Amino acid sequence: MRKPLLVIAAVVLATSLSAHAQNTGNIRYKWYDAQGLMHFSDSLTAEAMKYGYDLVNDRGLVVQRVPRQLNAAERAAANKLAAEQAAQQRAAQERANADSQMLAAYPDEESYQISLHQALDMIDQQIHTSQINLRSQEKALTDLLGRAADLENAKSPVPKPLADSLTQQRNVVAGLRDTLRHQQALRAETVQQQAGQLAHYREVRAAQERAAK
Structure with missing residues (x-):
């Protein structure tokens, strides 16, 4: 099931980038590999998606930054952090509601x-x-x-x-x-x-x- 989802995501991304390129001129992809070496490409490569990349226009300006793909452990950590932040936000909202009710009652x-x-x-x-x-x-x-x-x-x-x-x-x-x-x-x-x-x-x-x- 993951390959069809990746294909769909790639199509959506390519469509978006194509529309973006029409508005900003010619777009190239810039990224750094595991050794820190800079690379440029006219098309989006698997390596660029792995390490994250910048979209650069024909004037050399970065018009968009795309972060690297997260591994399983990083995704789990990110999901955990998001859940903790959501719980904190809910707790803060509950405290605010309780305080509001307290002031209304007293x-x-x-x-x-x-x-x-x-x-x-x-x-x-x-x-x-x-x-x-x-x-x-x-x-x-x-x-x-x-x-x-x-x-x-x-x-x-x-x-x-x-x-x-x-x-x-x-x-x-x-x-x-x-x-x-x-x-x-x-x-x-x-x-x-x-x-x-x-x-x-x-x-x-x-x-x-x-x-x-």
Whole structure:
């Protein structure tokens, strides 16, 4: 399939060059080979296409530059670079859209800070609920430990149901403590993120105000 495509491309290129030649006078091809030697030709050669060439008019002026053909690795690298650049452009456009939506939703800093405080308040409520639950479960664990201690002091064995309850209650308390630690870490992380978000909001709003002047 590649040979017919190359033939079509060569025909299109030849047609284009022919029309170009009619507008600029006689056209010659100039290129440099692998040793850096200059060559001229009245017709387009495979070597010229391989190394890239210049179209030169009858006055010796370069009227068009045609880059050399890329090999497979270079084409892959070029495609990768193009994909990365396209991704960067999409990301930049998405950021611009998000900034526009942010300014539309929060036209002043006070309204934006209120939204940040609301997000933080939700986390604080979760922490408060976890703290209440933890205190309640710690009290239940303390009661069970007291019962087990009384039995041990009386030289009586701790019954299996009580031992199982102690194990289960310890797991409940440990789980609640772990949840509370995660919520407190989330709050600290959110405070840090919100500081950056507020700084970004101020930058975007300042840029909008400069553009409006």
